[in-house]
Amino acid sequence: MIHIRVEDRDGSVQTVEIPEDINLSLMEVLKASEYNILATCGGMALCATCHVEILSNGGNLHEPSDEELDMLDTLPDADTNSRLACQIRLDENLDGLHVKIKGSLQS
């Protein structure tokens, strides 16, 4: 199992467990786990409503693409730990990842 620790906008923290072979993005898993994420663009790195902050254990994340960085640049509250959850493909190397949901609830 892959365990992702998720801090919601209200500060509540839960661990989401997902099978290793699920082959979904973090955005898809968060939505399936009832987190309130608009994901207006459907995962195309075009809306930034899936913005998350990596709090810890992000060492195995792949580098963000230029498209992802360009979109993060448009966010006033993004910093060097910011990522778009739709661009993070989950695999066993990300077990223990700790993220905070920051995406806007308005697109």
Ligand code: FES
């Ligand atoms: S879902 Fe739109 S940028 Fe991630």
